[in-house]
Amino acid sequence: MREGVMPADPERAAALELIHRLREVALRLELAIGEFARTAGLHATDVRALIRLLDAERAGLEATPGWLAGQLGMTSQATTAVIHRLEAAGHIERLRSRSDGRSSRLQVSDSAVALGWQFFGPLLERLITTTEALTHDQQTVLSDYLTTVAEAID
Structure with a gap:
């Protein structure tokens, strides 16, 4: 070896x-x-953007173009191109910010969510079943581990 x-x-x-x-x-x-x-x-970056926007929605965060640029590690110009592609395809909507009327927030469209569930639904169901088979303590250990790993990568 x-x-x-x-x-x-x-x-x-x-x-x-x-x-x-x-x-x-x-x-x-x-x-x-x-x-x-x-x-x-879609471009792979477009899918990563959609995932990040859905993550923000689940966390109750307001996803702005600047926030998305930070999440993707991209310049604002490159992020704007991603946003334009996703908007043109009907996958996201640009809405007025709830906290600042001068800026916009991004939201994944219902049709994009449906498209994602159509493709990823069977995989997610298998992963949910696998996870539900674990005890609560095992799930807690895994959750803590994955959180710590994500932090170590950052």
Whole structure:
């Protein structure tokens, strides 16, 4: 075995194996997102934007173009191009901000949500079933772990 491929310390090796499994899940999700983008005629960045906008909605956040640019790690000009594509396709709406009448907020359209459920619904149902099979304590540990991993990546 090559140097550095697998740590000699069993605990470190187990942690690395878990990270590799997490990476595998991330890659498989990315492939599903790519397939959705192709079938829906979208850029992969457009799908990431839609996901971020839906995340904001679930969290009760007002998603502005500037907020979206930060979430995507893109310039405001590049984000504007994404917003224009999504608006033209009918996937998002630009609405007046609730907090600042001079700015706009972005909202995913009902038709885009329906399109996403049509494609991802069966996968989400399988993932929900898998997650429901875990005990509450197991779900809590996983949730805490994934939160910490996301923070470590940032």
